[in-house]
Amino acid sequence: MSEPVVAILVAAGLGVRYGGTTPKPALRITRQALISMSIEAMAAGGCTDAVVVANPATLGHFARALAGAPIPIHTTNGGDTRQKSVRNGLLSVAQDERLAHTKVILVHDAVRPMVPAWVVAEVIKCVRGGASAVAPALPVVDSIRMVDPNGGPTQVVDRSLLRAIQTPQGFPFPLILNAHEAAAEQGLEFTDDLACAEAAGHRVELVEGSRLAMKITEPTDLTVAKAMWKARATIGHHSGRRLWRQRSNH
Ligand SMILES: Nc1ccn([C@@H]2O[C@H](COP(=O)(O)OP(=O)(O)OP(=O)(O)O)[C@@H](O)[C@H]2O)c(=O)n1
Numbered sequence: 696m697s698e699p700v701v702a703i704l705v706a707a708g709l710g711v712r713y714g715g716t717t718p719k720p721a722l723r724i725t726r727q728a729l730i731s732m733s734i735e736a737m738a739a740g741g742c743t744d745a746v747v748v749a750n751p752a753t754l755g756h757f758a759r760a761l762a763g764a765p766i767p768i769h770t771t772n773g774g775d776t777r778q779k780s781v782r783n784g785l786l787s788v789a790q791d792e793r794l795a796h797t798k799v800i801l802v803h804d805a806v807r808p809m810v811p812a813w814v815v816a817e818v819i820k821c822v823r824g825g826a827s828a829v830a831p832a833l834p835v836v837d838s839i840r841m842v843d844p845n846g847g848p849t850q851v852v853d854r855s856l857l858r859a860i861q862t863p864q865g866f867p868f869p870l871i872l873n874a875h876e877a878a879a880e881q882g883l884e885f886t887d888d889l890a891c892a893e894a895a896g897h898r899v900e901l902v903e904g905s906r907l908a909m910k911i912t913e914p915t916d917l918t919v920a921k922a923m924w925k926a927r928a929t930i931g932h933h934s935g936r937r938l939w940r941q942r943s944n945h
């Protein structure tokens with residue numbers, strides 16, 4: 696049997712910025728819940744198993760979505776930060792007799808449901824090729840300024856050097872497990888797993904991201920995502936690649 700490629704899907708957030716009573720990963724862009732689309736995207740890109748990290752109180756909302764998944768699903772409880780939720784997912788992989796042998800692990804926000812399979816496949820390929828920490832990234836398109844917290848003048852930032860980081864982020868399994876354990880021991884907090892691996896001394900690599908891998912954070916994002924999903928054949932892959940080639944210097 697071929698070795699597993701495990702996707703950890705973090706789905707235990709409170710969705711404070713989105714509001715409402717439905718857990719964000721149970722919202723819908725199509726007939727499917729966001730969590731369901733995210734799992735299908737991971738499977739389409741080459742993942743063999745998924746670990747869904749969720750709060751026990753909201754797991755019922757995901758039941759139907761998880762029942763129809765194309766790959767085996769494991770579940771575990773979330774923590775009170777994204778980082779703690781990821782760590783719980785990693786520990787559950789380590790405790791599973793079959794999954795513990797995985798070499799490649801992906802960590803994905805359940806609320807990035809439209810990520811194309813080619814992005815997922817590229818992250819897996821890069822880790823298999825020897826990379827320590829991989830994430831999809833996009834050039835920034837707005838002009839950027841840094842504000843002074845003391846009310847001083849704002850400063851322009853060279854946006855050609857900036858990248859917006861997406862998920863899934865990929866790692867060799869023992870490397871990211873150890874990095875999370877070290878962060879927990881030292882009380883370090885990061886906004887993503889790439890930064891966690893980097894703090895443990897590992898080199899970060901960026902691959903081309905996609906506008907379709909947008910994160911559903913606020914209500915407007917769902918409206919935008921619905922429109923993008925309808926137009927997905929024309930989005931991201933071509934225009935995104937052109938932008939990446941012209942501006943990228945990673
Ligand atoms: N304690 C947490 C916090 C976040 N997440 C997950 O991490 C992803 C990215 O988080 P975000 O979009 O910020 O979701 P929320 O934390 O739910 O949003 P908010 O910060 O507005 O409460 C989401 O899939 C979310 O469910 C998680 O599993 N556990």
Ligand SMILES: C[C@](O)(CO)[C@H](O)COP(=O)(O)O
Nearest residue numbers: 777804860861862886887910
């Ligand atoms: C992991 C992430 O999606 C990468 O861009 C991002 O850092 C999550 O941030 P959030 O504030 O937890 O949504």
